[in-house]
Amino acid sequence: MTDWSEPIRKKGFVLNFQTKKLQEISDRHITNPCRSVEEYEKLNMLGQGTYGVVYRVRDKKTKKEYALKKVKVDRDLFRDGFPVACLREISILKSCKHENIVDLKEVVVGEQLEKIFLVMEYCEQDLASLLDNLEKPFSESEVKCIIMQLLRGLEYLHGHYIIHRDIKVSNLLLTDTGCLKIADFGLARTFSVPQKSMTPGLVTLWYRPPELLLGSPNQSTAIDMWAVGCILGELLSHKPLLPGTSEISQINLIVDLLGTPSESIWPGFKDLPALQNFNLRQQPYNNLKTRFPYLSQVGLRLLNFLFMYDPMKRATAVECLQSSYFKEAPLPADPKLMPSFPQHRNLKASTSSMTSGRTRTQERVGNSNISDILGNVLKKKRFE
Template identity: 70%
Template structure:
C-alpha cells in the first residue's frame, strides 16, 4: 500500500469492511492503539494472509515477476481465468457504487488455490449519480484513463475499466502496454495505439481542461490489431471496447463478463489449475504431511 495518512487508511478499510466478496481482500479486524504506533499514525490491523502479487511473486528473498519462471508460459486460458475473476470482483464493487481508482497488476493478489483478490483500496471512493468532482491525479500512470490525463474531475467506473484493458493487454503481451514516463508521453502512447481522439468519437473531448495544453499528433489508425496479431476477433473486440475514448461508451464489468472472448476456446481454466508459487505449495504439502504424522502418533 502507498504511504497514506491515517484518514485515507481508515477510509480505505471502511470501504473494505463494508463489502465482502470472494475477489476482494478481506479485512478481519483493526485494533485500538497507544504509544509509538499512535504517535506515527500507524493503525494495527489483521488482514487475510495471501501469496504475493501477480507482478512480484516472491520466493525466499528472490523476487519473480509474471514474466519469469512458470508465468513466462502462461497461456490465454490462465489470462482469462485471472481477468474473469477480476471482472467478477469489479462488477460487485461497481454495483455497490465503489470505484477502485488504482487497478494495476501489482494490486492483484492470488491465493495458493488460484483465487485472485483485488487489493489496495487506498484511493477507492464511493461515488454517486450525478458524479461528484474528484482529483484527476489518481491511478498509476501506465493504467490511467485518457479523461484523467486530460484533467477531467468527473470520475466513473469507466476509469477502472480502462485499467482492466491495460491489465488484460499486459498479461497477454507479458509486458506493460503503455509504459509512459510522463503524462505527456502517456497521452502520446495512447494516441499511437488507438489514434487521435476527436469530438466525433468522444463528445466533449475539446472541452476537457488540459486539451489546450497538449499538441497531439495526428494519427488516424487503431493499431491494436497490429499489436496483437495473434489475438482472436473476440479478444480484439473486448480490448477495443475497454479502450473506448468516450467513458460513456466504454465496456462495463458486466459487458465484459458477457464477452464471447471468455466463451471461445481456450476457455478460462479453473482457479485451482493456476500455477502456484513453490514455497507456498511446499509449505501446504509439508503442513498436511505433518498433521497426518501427528494423527498417526496419537493412534
C-alpha cells in the same frame, strides 16, 4: 479491578436531533477494543508503496498467517481527529464481502496513537512480482481465468458504488488455490448519482485513462475498466502495455496504439482542460490488431471496448463478463487448476531477483498536472 481486555459494557447516550431527546446507545454499536499489534509476529516485508507498508505476520495465538498493512498517517492530522482517508479505506474494506476482494480481518494499533495496522487475509502472490519472476508466461486460458476474476470483483465494487481508482498488477493478489483478490483500497472512493468531482490524477500512470490525463474533473467506474484493458494487454503480450514515463509520454503511447481521438468519437473531447495548451499528434490508425495479431476477433473487440476513448461508451464489468471471448476456445482455466509458484516475496533473495525483472518504478511518475509540465514549451492551441 478492571479487566481492560473485556468489551465496554457501560451504556451511553446520544442526542437525537430529530426528537431532541437523549437516546440510549444499543449493544450492536458497542464494539471490542482494538487488539495490539504486538499480538502478531512479524515474518517479512511483502511490499511498500505510497500509502503503506505490508508485512507477512503470524498471529501468536492461532499461528495463522496474515498480511499486516501499516497505514501511513501524518501525526499532525490527529489533532483534528482520525484521518478521513484512513477511515474511508477501513469503512470500504469492512463493507466488502466477496471472494475476489481481500478480506479485512481486524484493525490493530501500536503504542503511539498514529500507529494503525490493517490485518488482512494473506495471499501467497501479488501479480506484479509473479510476472517479474515467471519462467513461462501465462497461457491464454490462464489469462482469461485471471481477468474473469478481476471483472467479478469489479462488478461487485461498482454495483456497490465503489471505484477502486488504482487497479494495477501490483494490487492484484493470487492465492495458491488460484483465487484472485483485489487489494489496496487506499485510493478507493464511494460515488453517488449524479457523481461529484474527485481528486484528479491519482490512478497509477501506466493504467491511467485518457480522460484523467487530459484533465477531466469527472471520474466514474470507467477508469477502473481502462485499467482492466491495460492488464489484459499486459498479460497477453507478457510486458507492460503502456509504460509511459510522464503524462505526455503516456498520452503519446495511447495515441500510438489507438489513434488520435476526435469530437466525433468522444463528445466534449475538445473542451478538456489540457487541450487548451497543446495539440495531440495526429495518428489515424487503431493498432490493436497489429499489436495482438494472434488474438481472435472477439478478443480484439473486447480490448477495443475496454479502450473506448469516451468513458460513457467504455465497457462495464457486467458487459465484459458476457463477452464471447470467455466462451470460445481456449476456455478460461478453473482457478483450482491454476499453477502454483514459489513465494518470491518471502525468499531472502527476493530483492535481488525482483530488481532483475521489469522495473515498475515509473508507474507513479507523472502525477503533476500536464499543463504545468508543458509550461511554455508548446504553444496554446485548440482542436478545431
